[in-house]
Amino acid sequence: MLDRLLYKGVLPRYAFPTDVATFYVFDPANSRQGFPTFRFTPSQGLAVALSQYAPGKEVWIANKRYTxxxxxxxxxxxxxxxxHQKRLYYECRNCRYARTQPLAQGHRGEKLDCPACGAREAFGEARYWVRPPGFAHPVSWDEDTSPDDQPARSYATRAKLEAPxxxxxAAWTMVTGRVRRHFMxxxxxxTNSGPRQEGYTYCTTCGRIEPTAAHGGELSGPHRKPFPDDRDPGCPGGRVAKGICLGMDFITDILLLSLRLDYPVRLxxxxxPTEIALRTLAEALASAACEVLGLxxxxxxxxxxxxxxxxGQNGYEAEIYLYDTLPGGAGFSRLAGERAGEVVERALEILSRCDCDVSCYKCLRSFKNKFEHDRLDRHIGADLLRYLLHDTRPVVTQARADHACATLAEDLRRQGGASLTVETGATxxxxxxxxxxxxxxxxxPGGHRRAVCITxxxxxxxPSDAGLKAxxxxxxxxxxxxxEIKVRRSLPWVTRGVLTALGF
Structure with missing residues (x-):
C-alpha cells in the first residue's frame, strides 16, 4: 500500500525516495554463503542510474574503476x-515517440503504425522493458579494466510522455492564437536501449547483463555468477533474453503546450529542422519557467x-511538455502554466538576447543537454516562437542566406568542373x-538550367520571395x-542532387 501511494504521488516522494538504484561492489573475502557483503554501495536516482550505471559503464569509486x-x-x-513484471517497449524509429504496454496486449518483435507521426510499421519492433532493481560489478571481474575493452556507451532517453x-x-486554455496549454x-x-539501440543481453538465471552490441558475448554459454557463491560459482546459462531495454516510469506534474501551425510553416x-526547432524551444521554455518562478x-x-x-502527422501540430523533476511533482509546472504568457515572452528573450552564432552556455547549453548541443539553434527557435506569438512568417536572415549561397555555389563549381556554369545574383x-x-x-550540358534558392x-x-515562387x-x-540547415550540414548531398538533376 505504501509503495502504491508513493508511486501515485499521494504521499510526497521527496520525503521517501523510492526511485533509487544502487551500484554494488562485493567484498568476497567477508561474504558468507547466502550473505554477501559489499565494499561500496553508491546510489543514484534511477533516472540518472540508467545512464551512470548502465551495463558496460565504468564507475569510479575510491580511485578504482569498476564496471x-x-x-x-x-x-x-x-x-x-x-x-516477471517486464513490459513491451515500443519506440518509433522516425519520430521517437515511445510507450510501454502489458505483454498480453502485444508480442515481442511486433511492429505497429506510429500513433504520433503515422509512419507505417515504424513503431517497434517491440522489446522487453525491465525496471532494474540495482546494478553490480561482477565479483569475478578485476577492479581495473583497460579502456580498450569497453563497449560503446549508452544513455537513457529524456522523459517521454505516453499519454495522449x-x-x-477539454479544459484547454489559450496562451496565444497558436499556443494553448493544459495541466495534467x-x-x-x-528508457536505455543500449549501445546502437540494440538493447542488452540478460541472463535471467544469475543476473549477468551485457550490451547486445558487444563483441564476444559469453552469456549464452556457461559463465561465472556475478555474486559470491562458494558452493556453485558457475551459471549454466541458456536462459538468456536478447535486446531488452532498461527503464523506469514515474508520475509527475506536466504542463502540455499545443502548438498549431499553418502552411507553409511545418514541423x-x-x-x-523539426527536431532542432522543437528541441531549442523546449530548452528555452524550461529555462524561462525556472527564471520566472525563481527556481x-x-x-x-x-x-x-x-x-x-x-x-501532428502532417506537421501542423506539435506538443512541448514541461514537467517537474522532483519525484511525484511539486506543482512547479502548474505555476508555470498559470504564468504561461510570461514564460513564453522570457523564452523569446533568452533566444534573442545572446550574441552567439548558434547556441552557447550563456543561452541554451548546459551539462544536462551536452549530447544535444548540435540540435540547438537559437535563431530557428526564435523564428518559431515569433511565429507562434505574433504570426510572423519565419524568414532566413540575409547573412545566413548569403553564406549558404556562397558555400553552395563554390561547391557546385568545384564538383561540376568546366562543363558547369554557376551564376550568383542572376536576373x-x-x-x-x-x-x-x-x-x-x-x-x-545541353543548355539545361536550374535555379536554386535558400529557404x-x-x-x-x-521560398519567401514571391518572384522566386513565380x-x-x-x-x-x-x-x-x-x-539553410541542409547546406550547412549536408553540402555534398545538396550538390550531388543539383548535379544529378542536370544530368551529371
Missing part, C-alpha cells in the same frame, strides 16, 4: 520479480513530440512579375528550394 555487468538486489526475489493529449472539448498529472517514461515529424535550473525540464492527431524576366533575382543559376528550415519547400511556376527553369 557494471549485472542486475542485482540483495533482497531475495526482487530481481526475479522485476523480470486531452480531447478538443501523467506518467513519463525513461514534419522525423526531420532534422534552480533543472527543476523543470521539457521535451517535445508530434501531436497524436492528424495535424531573369518572369512573365507578369518582371525581373527576378535568382540566388544561384546553374547551367549544364528557411521551417518553410523548407516554399519563377518555378511561370518559366521553364525549375526551382530547387534548399533550406
Amino acid at each position: 557494471s555487468g549485472a542486475l542485482y538486489s540483495p533482497i531475495k526475489g526482487e530481481r526475479s520479480r522485476a523480470w 493529449a486531452p480531447p478538443e472539448n 498529472r501523467e506518467t513519463l517514461l525513461v 514534419a515529424p522525423g526531420f532534422l 534552480e535550473p533543472g527543476e523543470i525540464q521539457a521535451d517535445f513530440r508530434a501531436a497524436l492527431t492528424e495535424g 531573369i524576366d518572369v512573365p507578369t512579375i518582371g525581373p527576378v533575382t535568382v540566388p544561384i543559376l546553374v547551367s549544364g 528557411h528550415p521551417l518553410t523548407a519547400t516554399t 519563377l518555378g511556376e511561370l518559366t521553364p527553369i525549375p526551382l530547387d528550394p534548399v533550406h
Whole structure:
C-alpha cells in the first residue's frame, strides 16, 4: 500500500525516495554463503542510474574503476520479480515517440503504425522493458579494466510522455492564437536501449547483463555468477533474453503546450529542422519557467513530440511538455502554466538576447543537454516562437542566406568542373512579375538550367520571395528550394542532387 501511494504521488516522494538504484561492489573475502557483503554501495536516482550505471559503464569509486555487468538486489526475489513484471517497449524509429504496454496486449518483435507521426510499421519492433532493481560489478571481474575493452556507451532517453493529449472539448486554455496549454498529472517514461539501440543481453538465471552490441558475448554459454557463491560459482546459462531495454516510469506534474501551425510553416515529424526547432524551444521554455518562478535550473525540464492527431502527422501540430523533476511533482509546472504568457515572452528573450552564432552556455547549453548541443539553434527557435506569438512568417536572415549561397555555389563549381556554369545574383524576366533575382543559376550540358534558392528550415519547400515562387511556376527553369540547415550540414548531398538533376 505504501509503495502504491508513493508511486501515485499521494504521499510526497521527496520525503521517501523510492526511485533509487544502487551500484554494488562485493567484498568476497567477508561474504558468507547466502550473505554477501559489499565494499561500496553508491546510489543514484534511477533516472540518472540508467545512464551512470548502465551495463558496460565504468564507475569510479575510491580511485578504482569498476564496471557494471549485472542486475542485482540483495533482497531475495526482487530481481526475479522485476523480470516477471517486464513490459513491451515500443519506440518509433522516425519520430521517437515511445510507450510501454502489458505483454498480453502485444508480442515481442511486433511492429505497429506510429500513433504520433503515422509512419507505417515504424513503431517497434517491440522489446522487453525491465525496471532494474540495482546494478553490480561482477565479483569475478578485476577492479581495473583497460579502456580498450569497453563497449560503446549508452544513455537513457529524456522523459517521454505516453499519454495522449486531452480531447478538443477539454479544459484547454489559450496562451496565444497558436499556443494553448493544459495541466495534467501523467506518467513519463525513461528508457536505455543500449549501445546502437540494440538493447542488452540478460541472463535471467544469475543476473549477468551485457550490451547486445558487444563483441564476444559469453552469456549464452556457461559463465561465472556475478555474486559470491562458494558452493556453485558457475551459471549454466541458456536462459538468456536478447535486446531488452532498461527503464523506469514515474508520475509527475506536466504542463502540455499545443502548438498549431499553418502552411507553409511545418514541423514534419522525423526531420532534422523539426527536431532542432522543437528541441531549442523546449530548452528555452524550461529555462524561462525556472527564471520566472525563481527556481534552480533543472527543476523543470521539457521535451517535445508530434501531436497524436492528424495535424501532428502532417506537421501542423506539435506538443512541448514541461514537467517537474522532483519525484511525484511539486506543482512547479502548474505555476508555470498559470504564468504561461510570461514564460513564453522570457523564452523569446533568452533566444534573442545572446550574441552567439548558434547556441552557447550563456543561452541554451548546459551539462544536462551536452549530447544535444548540435540540435540547438537559437535563431530557428526564435523564428518559431515569433511565429507562434505574433504570426510572423519565419524568414532566413540575409547573412545566413548569403553564406549558404556562397558555400553552395563554390561547391557546385568545384564538383561540376568546366562543363558547369554557376551564376550568383542572376536576373531573369518572369512573365507578369518582371525581373527576378535568382540566388544561384546553374547551367549544364545541353543548355539545361536550374535555379536554386535558400529557404528557411521551417518553410523548407516554399521560398519567401514571391518572384522566386513565380519563377518555378511561370518559366521553364525549375526551382530547387534548399533550406539553410541542409547546406550547412549536408553540402555534398545538396550538390550531388543539383548535379544529378542536370544530368551529371
